[in-house]
Amino acid sequence: MKYCIRCGSTILDEAVICPYCGCAQGTQKREGTNGMAIAGFVCSFLIPLLGLIFGGIGLKTANKTGNGRGLSIAGIIISIFSMAVYFIMLLVIMFA
Numbered sequence: 001m002k003y004c005i006r007c008g009s010t011i012l013d014e015a016v017i018c019p020y021c022g023c024a025q026g027t028q029k030r031e032g033t034n035g036m037a038i039a040g041f042v043c044s045f046l047i048p049l050l051g052l053i054f055g056g057i058g059l060k061t062a063n064k065t066g067n068g069r070g071l072s073i074a075g076i077i078i079s080i081f082s083m084a085v086y087f088i089m090l091l092v093i094m095f096a
């Protein structure tokens with residue numbers, strides 16, 4: 001049993017429309033996880049450039065589906081941070 005999202009009546013789990021108020025039950029079907037956002041987040045630590053690309057695509061997807069927005073942004077920020085760290089390390093190695 002579940003409850004109608006509008007009137008709160010007890011309705012069947014599989015009910016699409018509430019028999020009491022006729023309100024369509026928003027099937028809270030999640031659009032799946034945002035794979036690009038996850039890829040961007042993971043790559044941001046290892047391959048920042050890929051992390052930035054995947055994070056960007058993930059963010060675009062997130063704007064459409066609403067999934068993985070935070071993860072995409074985190075991936076982009078970490079990518080930029082990682083790139084800065086790698087760049088500084090490169091400079092240190094070259095000029096040390």
Ligand SMILES: [Zn+2]
Pocket residue numbers: 004005006007008009018019020021022023
């Ligand atoms: Zn109802």
